[in-house]
Amino acid sequence: MSTAPVLELTGIHKSFTGVKALADVRLRLFPGEVHALMGQNGAGKSTLIKVLTGLYQPDAGAITLDGQPTAPKRTEDAQDLGIRTVYQEVNLCPNLSVAENICAGRFPRKWGRIDWTTVHAEARRVLAQMDLDIDVTAPLSRYSLSVQQMVAIARALRISARVLILDEPTSSLDDAAVQRLFTVLRRLREQGLAILFVTHFLDQTYALADRITVMRNGETEGEYLAADLSRLALVNKMVGAPPDQQPSRLDSQAAGTGTPVLKAQGLGRRGALHPLDLELRRGEVLGLAGLLGSGRTEAARLLFGADTADAGHVETDGHQGRWHSPRQAIAAGIAFCSEDRKHEGAILDLSVRDNILLALQARAGLRLVMTREQQQALADDYIKRLGIKTASAETPIGQLSGGNQQKALFARWLATEPAVLILDEPTRGIDVRAKEDLMDAVRALAHKEDGSGMSILFISSELPEVLHCSDRVVVLRDRRAAGEYRRGELDERSVLEVIAAEPAATEVVTDV
């Protein structure tokens, strides 16, 4: 492993109007190695990757490939140099078919025309590496974010390359999918590929990485061999604390068992979810566990009225029936933080302040709920409380790093002080420390001494998170409830057994 680096970046500087994103950053990628890039939200990981792949031009610094200086001007250049990239947000075309998304740019041809049969076969082949068997001719938008993320990875894997860059590829994948991805990556590593991997999961880092570069506040903190760096040391380097500081833990209180605030009876939608009974009580955190495609997102959307149910009904304080629009659910005190922040959450061009204010204001209607100063104070308060890294509350949310966008959207719903808060993958793309803070916040919101806590429906592909947070866990399988367990009744292993009692649905369910 002591060969020369394939790719080396030195002295990279990059600033955006008013924001210094990268300052004197270094990075070395060696062939046959997996290199983890670690850092808190907003540390500059994604920006570095964008510089390296020609999407941004660095203000200063040098990139060398095989010792030769290069300067990719466009993403095409980077591809031609053998650098394949999966960016942080899914950056594919929702209108194109899965197969096209995988093959676009390098279509197999026959007699001057695209050879569709081969295109589809190719797509199936790469997806099969990750055990995904879906209709590759269907438009990408038909599939959930997790599937889209796998498609994005498949696209990068299709063409053999010399450097493979993956920016938080596993943020919405479940364990099984992650394991399959890792198998593929290990094989590629053996073939001599240099792999750069960004993640906030320490387990994944240590399972795969040979070398770790830590970034903090836009600077390189250091480069280490994974074997030489303990977890604790890594976390402390990321946050900039002394190497042996232990994270403080807020001990959680007992489960709240209040009165039901949200009851779903036989709630279902053809093609999405079998009729489901669900009860959410005051002051509890209810976890929804399940594999990809098990119907968790669908359940959440029906509970919120994002999709209209065609069976069953929802009961809240003083309301019984089906939601016809999210507005009705919001009026009944329900909030929903979607898993797809780019398409269903963030209003990218608007400021962090406006984004935080939006749901509160929408509920109030046209009359301004607060003065400009109060808005400012509200936004600043959340920015501080949730540790959102932003130049100011007036910065467009699109300029924040992924994890910080996620936090701002969480703030949007907290600001409405809902009775029921539905969180679909709220920890997606959030760094280790922030994740703990968020989970603590979730429990604190629910477990108020006076019993006035929120009821929270917590969905996450991270089983430990679900188990850690929830007072009760409902397991979904194949789009129906497969069991309900109280806190402490289950450990990770037994949940996995429940989840995987039958082989997970691997084909698209069109009619239920």
Place this chain on the structure above:
Amino acid sequence: MKRLLSAPSFTSWVSVALLVLLFIGGAVNYTGFASPQVVLNLLIDNAFLLVIAVGMSFVILSGGIDLSVGSVLALTTMVAAWLLQVAHWPAEVVIVTVLLGGATFGALQGVVIHVFRLQPFIVTLAGMFLARGLCFLISVDSVTIDAPLFVTLSQTQIPLFGGAFLSPGAVIALGVLGAGLWVAHCTAFGRTVYALGGSETSALMMGLAVGRTKIAVYGLSGFCASLAGLLFAFYMLSGYGQHGQGVELDAIAAVVIGGTVLTGGYGYVAGALSGVLVLGLIQTLIAFDGTLSSWWTKIVIGALLFVFCAVQRLLSLRKTQG
């Protein structure tokens, strides 16, 4: 039935069905309507519009818009007439020249849009003024074309069955439609156009040739517009700065009626044909009726357009809900 309903081309089939209904309506009400020549006239009279609409389909699919096509059409007729009648160039050379000129004009607009990151609407609007203005710089009057090749192409009737005929222009237009379909669905360029319309940033991050494709799309539209100009010149045998007023709007309408989404990424080039036929059929119906005053003509066109779009929309709504 279910299969049909869930097919992605469902909306297009709705258009075809409505088109047939509209035609039957005409045939029942007006004598002489149900003759094959009336159908063929739809193609003959709208050949130029079809060609422009094919080019426009690509532009709209890529998420852009091209307002300059009507003026480029006029400019083509004018330049062609001037080269033929005043400069006495050979007809073949003129044809090649104007086609290249149109493509260049379009591509230049594409370059401005891409390099300066400007909105297609405004750039092509300026292009529209420019091309129209250039016509009047050549001559404000209309110029008759009498080059033998043009006259022959204008007056040739390609006999089909039972005395019905098609013009060479219509055949060329159908050829362009076929080529357009092929390019859109079977070439990397075509797919990149769709990708651009789906999400430009994504296309960029996927490493697709965004800039080249954009420029090519406008070049293609310019080419189609000048080819349409030639067809127009065959059709009218004249060059005139006022030709093709408002054709850009007709073309956009045809493309959108044909099921393409104006914001890009979704739709079929084939839809251009049904869109053009709808617009043509509405006009034919009105001409056959022959009792409408000028203002009722406008109102009826609007009403028919409304009925068509509303029914199309309602049927596809039913589909997504059912």
Place this chain on the structure above:
Amino acid sequence: APLTMGFSQVGAESEWRTANTASIKAAAKEAGITLKFADAQQKQENQVKALRSFIAQKVDVIAFSPVVESGWDTVLKEAKAAGIPVILTDRAVKVSDPSLYVTFIGSDFVEEGRKAAKWLVERAAKTPNAALNIVELQGTVGSAPAIDRKKGFEEGIKANPKLQIIRSQSGEFTRAKGKEVMESFLKQRDKKIDVLYAHNDDMAIGAIQAIEEAGLKPGVDILIISIDGVRGAFEAMKAGKLNVTVECNPLLGPQLMQLAKDIVAKKPVDKRITVNEGVFTADTAAKELPNRKY
């Protein structure tokens, strides 16, 4: 069976045109002719489509007011092949073979321009020493009346060097644009404006408002000449704000229907039939106004 005529009108872009349409429709009813009317909305391609549909309907005679002069060969040949006689109204066409149409009935735009110029030349003769600065409000750029009325007028004043067109701009045949352009002319203080020549009455009426708003007396401080002779022009003349309008008679319906009958009955007709048109000045306006139906 009653005679069927297919008539393709240019559009309804002006009062003059509306009067023209009304006259044709009324005359057809009067003469017992079934009229197939199609409005081309100012587009030649629409007219060609309409003519094709008339041929498909096998009408007995086709009449149309061409949007432009050129570009009619192909479709007229189709009409001829179908044995349908064609009458042109209002505007002439340029075709390779004059037998493609039977006759032309209507006005001569160049002649109208000449008549306007003639009035001005005579008027200028009364004040032989003074030079007269003329501003011109043109019609829509490229349209046949705009081109021809400009041509005729320029021809008419050429002989007199004291008559100079100092500014010329398109007012697009509308009141609003006529007013806007005239306003702009009036703001330029390098040369005094003596005469306004407008290609149609609407622009002249708009310009009169601009002149009044600038504190001048239209018809007195600035002589105003226009063409068409619509009702509004006569009202302006009666008020002394317009000096002269050259009539362009839209009421050719009865003549057209008679022609159609004659042609179908195979009677010989002239190739060129002009309609009666006059030049009306402010003095005759009051008398003529009640006769104006449009």
Place this chain on the structure above:
Amino acid sequence: MPSRPSSAPLWRHPLARPVAALALLLAVAAASVPGFLHLEIKDGHLYGNLIDILHRAAPLMLAALGMTLVIATRGIDVSVGAVVAIAATVGCVLVGSQGLALAIAAALGAALLCGLWNGLLVSALGLQPIIATLILMVAGRGLAQLLTDGQIITVYEPASFFWLGGGYLLGLPVSLFVVATVAGLTALLMQRTALGLFIQTVGINPVAARLAGVRTAAIVFFVYVYCSLGAGLAGLMIASNIKSADANNAGLLLELDAILAVTLGGGQLSGGKFSLAGSLVGALIIQTLTSTIYALGVPPQVTMVVKAIVVFAVCISQSSIWSRRSA
């Protein structure tokens, strides 16, 4: 209205480039046409090219204000010109017999109906905005002509009708006060209520807007109604100015100019952030250009080319690539 951090330098302000373009255009006109900027008092009011520009731009500014909001929601309204014709005709047909108040109410009422129709097609039926409004664009002028039988309706009475489009107040055209009032009220509406926020939200990400509880359909509905009302007022203004209604020509192609004004003012046709002031400046740029062309005595057949070149130049000067270079 979009806000800006006050710390940004002046030349980075979104209005800086449009205003600079306008200033440059005026400078060119002043340099090449002697006395172009000359103002004098005539009959107790200001008189000169500058006043003409403001006065003539008034209807366009009204249309551009509405178009700004429509475009902010990712829509487009091509029926503006037709609505102008309808309102102008209704107003002129009624003003003689029914009196001023009723005529104005009826004209604005007709415009309101047009807006409701457009809004219904776009937000309830879900037609694509360009097609939805194209229907009215085609049929609207026909409806207006139907009311007048194709004639131009000339208004002789009452004189008060001419005040709106031709009168003066405090030495300035009344139309300017109308525009100022409408623009001011709109700006107030955007600032003092959440409407501006909602409009931008719907334009940037309609899916997210719906999930956040914004009444997307109602917002879309509103902008079309607002746009039509603005067009209706513009129609009355035009009719009042020329003391007549010309159903066939009133407001012809005004929609194109309005869209151009919005884009020249820095608005994005893809929706989202908008600037009312920018659109007003855009409208002034267009009118200044027209007036300059008249004043320069550019022959009509060259006018289009000149216009095109100026529009190209203004656009390119506003390109974002310049600011990136200098940043």
